[in-house]
Amino acid sequence: MAGLACFDFDWSLIDTDSDRFVIQSLSPELRRKLDTSPMQWTDLQNECLKDFYDQGGSGQVVRDALTKVPLDPDMIKACQLLHAKGWTLVIVSDANSIYIDGILQHYGIKQLFSAVITNPAFWDSQDRLHIQRLIPADAPPHGCPLGICSLNICKGQEIDKLQKQLRQQNSANKADGSTAENFAPSQRMLYVGDGRNDYCPALRMQSSQDIYFVRKGRSLEAYLEKSAPNIRDAIKARIILWTRAADILKVVQEIA
Template sequence: MVKNLVVFDFDWSFVDQDTDRWVFEVLSTELRRTLQDRKSAGSQCMPDVVDQTMEDLFQAGFKKEQVLDALRILPVHPAMKRAVTSLKAKGETTFLCLSNSNQVYIATILEKHGLSNLFDQVITNPSHWDGDRLHIGRRLPADGPQHTCTIGCLPNMCKGDELDAWLAAHGGKDSFTKILYVGDGGNDFCPLLRMRQGDVACVRKNMELQARIEKEGEKVGCKVDVELWDQAWIIDEIFSKL
């Protein structure tokens, strides 16, 4: 039986938004600006910065249900939903999520769209509620063992290491006929280097991942086939051929 593994980044890959920014954009322009000013160079926010700004949101009087409601109105494109549900229904594909978002954000969005059972596992940053305050932590805590990635992954998570560990726990690469990775950001580059010739990277056009592949891919031995996309219907088209 053909057995595929589809690995999704979440922000700007599964959904057409950055979840860390979305909550503040919905609830407070002032705090959205605060997040922008605090975040480090590059397109990704460290969870520490998001957590700090969530404290500001709490101090400003925003409640748990307001945060959850903001997440519930974040759309999943109908074509993306069709792409994943149609492929999952065939029974030959395992879905994995590797994301720099957090557990509460992703679980809330998936539940709202009836997709809670899509992913076999969601590997992301931990988060939990303490009353109306959402706490967001690091996948790799700052005071614990750190990854040794030299490819440029964020300190809180090496997606390449995470993919390797997941594969090792599920029979290895050879258990899957094909691995597809859907991503957009610079931290999605590392897992592509753990994939084989014939595997596929579905790379969002004009984003950081495309730039890294074009600049560094050949030099560091990136072997995957690259499919560029910029709209969800193209993912649906790619998945329909599996």
Template sequence: MIKRTLFVFDFDHTLIDNNVDTWIMSVHPTLTVQKDMHSLRKRYPCWTDLMDHTAGLIHDKGVSKAELISHVRQAKLYEQAHKAITAVGKARHADAIIVSDANTLFIEHILTECGVRQVFKDIFSNPAHFDSTDRLHIQHYHSHSCPHCSANLCKGQVLTDYLNSRPAYSKVVYVGDGKGDYCPALRLSDNDVLVCRKGYTLAGMIQDNEQSCKAKTMVIDFVESLGDTIISMCL
């Protein structure tokens, strides 16, 4: 039986050179979420709860569902990210999933807009939906007790559960940038590869705790070379 490689991608600052949550804060000129961020973070210590609150503010400003989706779709993949995804999609013995602390609706729309949604077998992120008034709601992905992760999502648990249910993978290539990617990094084996974005939180955490991650670690500039790096792993 031919073993396969699983490519696991974060989304914000990994496949887009931006944070789609903060991106939508610019959808209306009088929205003051970024200005009021300090006080709002005290009220909503969990980022997902803050984003659900932000979605309510956007709705109150009269922004329509179509306008919000159109704004989201402008947060496109950068060239090297598109190149990376295309390479995995063409590889004979590789699959790809996304594990992200953004939300399912935003990710689906951006990937579809960029013509690469079909490459990903699964997307694991916070559920999002519009209600009958076209107000967007963003919910926690699950509850957990992991000390490393935010209250709404443990990426490490998602990765472990996925691999346990699909034993065909001989290697995992995990690509990420942030604090939330540290937990899954700790669960990688010495046969796996961790690709960190240079200058971002994950790379610093791995450097400060060199013995914590068993996987081969690569620290690269995603915008300059992510696609070329992933292509080399698909050959």
């Protein structure tokens, strides 16, 4: 039975942090700035890119860096298999739309994903890249009660919105007699993540048939192992710790 497959991006779909990878490619000095500045993370990315362009950098250097981001072939196979079996694939990430689009395009898998939920980014007329927060600083806060989501995105709430959209699309397809693949709220869900902000969306999985892929050695695993029992007990999905994409591919081959 197909379902909804959600992927975080950094250290989940890809094998690095795209923000740090790109900035390191542009300038070691700017990479050090990422580790020392108290600025909000998304704003800091935009500031580093501004510094890069002010120093004479070009947009082509940024685009070239995206082609060097590592993506495990087994992760690509897992995504292709899920898509072929009728799963709806989405990315929910605190990266940005330009980085994600460029990397997916480079590996030829952009068409596998029905939606990419992330921070918006755009190239201006001078070929400078701008990155913005998904939830702007002057907008009402998302109000997630967990207190661990980033200021600019609550992935759990974004999953809620996405599922609502899919249900509406499903209803519209039924109304007009469309034979397009329909999404049912009861379908299975899997989520691939590595960070603490990947905990909130996992609470949307309410069945032991759902699968929560948690990357070993990252902050999400440490959060789940905290002494407070309600943290891990709140997860109803089957938790699978993974190290390499081959671990995910093996499970996907069994369930898809």
